[in-house]
Amino acid sequence: MKNWPLWEVFIRSKNGLEHRHAGSLHASDAKMALENARDVYTRRMEGVSIWVVPSAQITASNPEHNGEMFEPAADKAYRHPTFYILPDELKHM
Amino acid sequence: MSELEIKSLEERFNQRIANDEKIEPKDWMPEKYRKTHIRQISQHAHSEIVGMLPEGNWITRCPTLRRKVALLAKVQDEGGHGLYLYSAAETLGISREEMFDQLHTGEAKYSSIFNYPTLTWADIGTIGWLVDGAAIMNQVALINTSYGPYGRAMIRICKEESFHQRQGYEIIMTLMNGTDEQKAMAQDSLNRFWWPALMMFGPRDADSPNSEQSMLWKLKRKTNDELRQAFVDQTVPQAELIGLTIPDPQLKWNEERKHYDFGDLDWEEFWQVVHGHGPCNKQRIDARKKAWNEGAWVRDAAMAYAEKSSKREFKQAV
Numbered sequence: 001m002k003n004w005p006l007w008e009v010f011i012r013s014k015n016g017l018e019h020r021h022a023g024s025l026h027a028s029d030a031k032m033a034l035e036n037a038r039d040v041y042t043r044r045m046e047g048v049s050i051w052v053v054p055s056a057q058i059t060a061s062n063p064e065h066n067g068e069m070f071e072p073a074a075d076k077a078y079r080h081p082t083f084y085i086l087p088d089e090l091k092h093m
Numbered sequence: 094m095s096e097l098e099i100k101s102l103e104e105r106f107n108q109r110i111a112n113d114e115k116i117e118p119k120d121w122m123p124e125k126y127r128k129t130h131i132r133q134i135s136q137h138a139h140s141e142i143v144g145m146l147p148e149g150n151w152i153t154r155c156p157t158l159r160r161k162v163a164l165l166a167k168v169q170d171e172g173g174h175g176l177y178l179y180s181a182a183e184t185l186g187i188s189r190e191e192m193f194d195q196l197h198t199g200e201a202k203y204s205s206i207f208n209y210p211t212l213t214w215a216d217i218g219t220i221g222w223l224v225d226g227a228a229i230m231n232q233v234a235l236i237n238t239s240y241g242p243y244g245r246a247m248i249r250i251c252k253e254e255s256f257h258q259r260q261g262y263e264i265i266m267t268l269m270n271g272t273d274e275q276k277a278m279a280q281d282s283l284n285r286f287w288w289p290a291l292m293m294f295g296p297r298d299a300d301s302p303n304s305e306q307s308m309l310w311k312l313k314r315k316t317n318d319e320l321r322q323a324f325v326d327q328t329v330p331q332a333e334l335i336g337l338t339i340p341d342p343q344l345k346w347n348e349e350r351k352h353y354d355f356g357d358l359d360w361e362e363f364w365q366v367v368h369g370h371g372p373c374n375k376q377r378i379d380a381r382k383k384a385w386n387e388g389a390w391v392r393d394a395a396m397a398y399a400e401k402s403s404k405r406e407f408k409q410a411v
C-alpha cells in the first residue's frame with residue numbers, strides 16, 4: 001500500500017488578509033486535500049479561501065545556517081528611520 | 094559530533110527554552126526531547142480518536158435532533174484534534190502509519206478514561222462536562238509548551254473544546270430538571286465517572302518520575318496533583334449548582350488551604366486500566382483495528398485514482 005502524501009494548508013480568513021499556514025493533512029490528491037482542509041480547518045467559518053501545497057514541494061531554509069542566512073541584515077541600521085538624526089522641531093517626518 | 098559538542102548544544106537548547114523561546118521542527122534538539130515529544134503528542138492524538146468511540150456509540154440514539162447535531166459536531170471536532178496532533182508528531186520524524194501501528198499493537202497508550210463504557214445517555218453529558226473539562230485543564234496548561242507545533246495545535250484545540258464542556262453540562266442540567274428517573278440517571282453517571290475523571294491527571298506527583306524533565310521542557314506547566322486539585326475545586330460547585338452529589342464522603346472545603354480536601358483514588362484500578370485491563374480496552378482497540386483494516390481498500394483506491402489522473406490539470410485558485 002502506498003501512503004497518502006502530506007499537504008500544507010494555507011487559509012485566508014477574510015478578503016484583505018493574506019493566506020496563513022493553518023496546518024497539514026494527508027490526502028491522495030489536491031482535490032481531496034482541499035475538501036479535507038475545508039472540513040478540518042474551516043468548520044467555524046475560519047476561511048474564505050484555501051491553498052493546499054504538497055509538503056514535499058516546499059524548500060525550507062536550514063535554521064542551523066541562520067547565521068550566514070540572516071546575518072547580513074544585522075548591521076544595517078541605516079535601513080531604519082531611527083538611524084537619521086533630525087531636529088525635534090521637525091514635524092510629521 | 095563529540096560528546097562535549099553535544100553537551101554545549103544541549104546547554105544552549107535548555108537556555109533557549111528557559112528564555113521562553115520556541116523550538117521548531119528543523120531546529121537541533123536532544124534525542125530525548127524528540128522521543129519524549131513523539132510519545133506524548135502521539136498518545137495525546139490517540140486519546141482524541143479513541144475518545145470518539147464511546148461517544149459515537151450514542152450518536153444514533155440521541156434524544157433530540159438538537160442533541161444529535163451537537164454530538165456529531167463534537168465527535169467530528171475530536172477527529173480534527175487527532176489530526177492536528179498527529180501532524181505535530183509527524184514534524185518530529187515519525188509517520189502516521191508508525192503511530193497507528195503503535196496504537197494497534199498496544200505499544201502506545203491513550204487516556205484511560207476511554208476504556209470505561211457509556212451505558213446511558215447521561216454518560217454523554219458527564220463525558221462532555223467532566224472528561225472534556227479535565228482535558229481542557231490539561232490542554233490550557235500546554236498552550237505555552239516549548240515545542241511550536243504542539244503549542245499551536247493546543248491553541249486550536251482549546252478554542253474548540255469549550256463548546257464540548259458546555260454541551261455536556263447542558264445535558265446533565267436538563268436531566269436534573271427532569272423526572273426522578275432522569276435525576277437518578279445523571280447521579281449514577283457521575284458516580285461512575287467521578288473517580289476515573291480524577292485519574293485523567295495521572296499518578297500522584299510522588300509516583301510520576303518524568304515530571305521534572307517535563308517541567309523543564311515546559312511539556313508540563315503544572316504537576317498532576319496541582320491540576321487534579323484545580324479540577325476538583327472547579328467542578329464541585331458546578332455539581333452542587335444542579336443538585337448533584339459528588340460520590341466522595343471525604344470531600345470537604347478546607348478553609349485554611351482554600352481548596353477542597355478529597356478522598357484518595359483507587360490507584361490499583363488506575364494501573365489495571367493503564368495496563369490494558371479496563372472494562373473496554375480490548376473493545377476500543379478492536380474497533381480501531383477494524384476501521385483501519387476495513388478502510389485499507391479505500392485508501393488504496395484513492396491513491397490509485399490519484400496516480401492515474403495525476404496528469405490532469407488542477408485549476409489553481411488564487
Ligand SMILES: [Fe+2]
Pocket residue numbers: 141170171174228250254
Ligand atoms: Fe479533543
Ligand SMILES: [Fe+2]
Pocket residue numbers: 171225228254257
Ligand atoms: Fe473535546
